[in-house]
Amino acid sequence: MPRVVGSLLLVVAAGVSSIGATGPAPGPAPARPLDQVVPAPERVRPGGSPYTLTPATRILADGASRADTREAARIGSYLAGLLRPSTGYALPVGEPKGDRNARDGIRLRLGTGDRNLGTEGYRLESGRHGVTITAREPAGLFHGVQTLRQLLPAPVEKRSTQRVRWTVAGGTITDTPRFAYRGAMLDVSRHFLTVDQVKLYIDQLALYKINTLHLHLSDDQGWRIAVDSWPRLATYGGSTQVGGGPGGYYTKAQYRDLVAYATSRHLEVIPEIDMPGHTNAALASYAELNCDGVAPPLYTGTAVGFSSLCVPKEVTYDFVDDVVRELAALTPGRYLHIGGDEAHATSHADYVAFMDRAQAVVAKYGKTVAGWHQITGATPAAGAVAQYWGYDATGSAERAQVAAAAKKGTRLVLSPADRVYLDMKYDRSTPLGQSWAGYTEVDRSYDWDPGTYLAGAGVPESAVLGIEAPLWTETIATSDQMEYMAFPRLLGVAELGWSPAASHDWDTYKLRLAAQGPRMTALGIDYYRSPLVPWPAG
Structure with a gap:
């Protein structure tokens, strides 16, 4: 379109x-009530x-x-x-x-x-x-x-x-907002998304008062940001994507442009370089980052957990220092995300040792560490942010680990996969997306409370910095596909992050959501017409 x-x-x-x-304009029509937004x-x-x-x-x-x-x-x-x-x-x-x-x-x-x-x-x-x-x-x-x-x-x-x-x-x-952090994550690694595609998403986020854009810039399938000191990361590691294809990467000028555009819409950009796992694109680009000194081939599949930086090698930390230094210089925001999830190919001892050193590098360049909640299995740095992506059925031991870190000052951003992962299918007939966390219809993505979600594990609302909706792109390559998976679920996430808990009610929300249908249509947003929502006819 x-x-x-x-x-x-x-x-x-x-x-x-x-x-x-x-x-002449038509005659008077009822104005939209002030609370119907x-x-x-x-x-x-x-x-x-x-x-x-x-x-x-x-x-x-x-x-x-x-x-x-x-x-x-x-x-x-x-x-x-x-x-x-x-x-x-x-x-x-x-x-x-x-x-x-x-x-x-x-x-x-x-x-x-x-x-x-x-x-x-x-x-x-x-x-x-x-x-x-x-x-x-x-x-x-x-x-x-x-x-x-x-x-x-x-x-x-x-x-x-x-x-x-x-x-x-x-x-x-x-x-005023309930939570300070109201975010959306965009995975540009599995499928590369152009500057214009990201800008379009930024404008859509801004309409619903989202204030953070988390960019997943590296993974096994592609490295998406230019690094002068390690140029093959982008030129070679960024040359493909899931299923093959040309891939792509952002030059430093393009990344600065994206950050400035987001800033003009009052969104803070948080860049992520996932480490020590999810690193095949980097390992393929530089053989010395591998423990055996042999670069693996580029990867275009979707399996996870097989790659790891070589933790004992000192060159690994030269790499981390250079990448963090250059990315921090490009990013005016407070945070730098270092991933840390699904590091199955890294021993626990090596994982802890790596996280200790990587977090120190982030602090060295004036940024606050963010990472997926697995970083709570190491020793989170003072002020660190852990992004929780477990779901309703996540085991008590894992939740207890996150709660223990929260009690020591680690702040939490909640992204439960079976609630707000926007790449999850709505139902079994959804043509895009995945279902490993289950099906997530519009009511399920809305009908939960971030303030009490981890209360059973002992996490108080005061430890919750906010909420973020990730959009992973293993099956998504175009703006229409992004919109179909993100909208209308993203609106519910925005409301959970902004509005008072007492206002959260599915039966009244779905009516306000339905009224957004004509607006999304006017904006050209190719949204999912959930049968649970009474969308206006026409």
């Missing part, structure tokens, strides 16, 4: 006006007159400082880029200073408001004269803009002028 990469949305089309409309807002107070956008609507950027005003204007330009194509309105972006009608239109206020809004919260107030979004930090203002998008009719997402009355219901939303 035709696609518009999200970077085009930032174009400022100041010359656009309502001239492109094909007639995803994720569900924390507090909603409906009431008062609605606001309707017109050809005279302006976007007014206001800040507590000049820097805040500039950032509010940047977010305002992003919003205008979203709204201009469908409304046909000019939507000029400016400051309210000296404007006699400054209260009319869409006002973005940054650096002021309730301290309880924190770094990502916002307040949205809608009335007869306009919509005001207030936040203390840019991320909160950006999230408020995403809520405004959802309060407007779904055709607002289309890229051509629509004959629609653009009305926002009256009232106030005050909204």
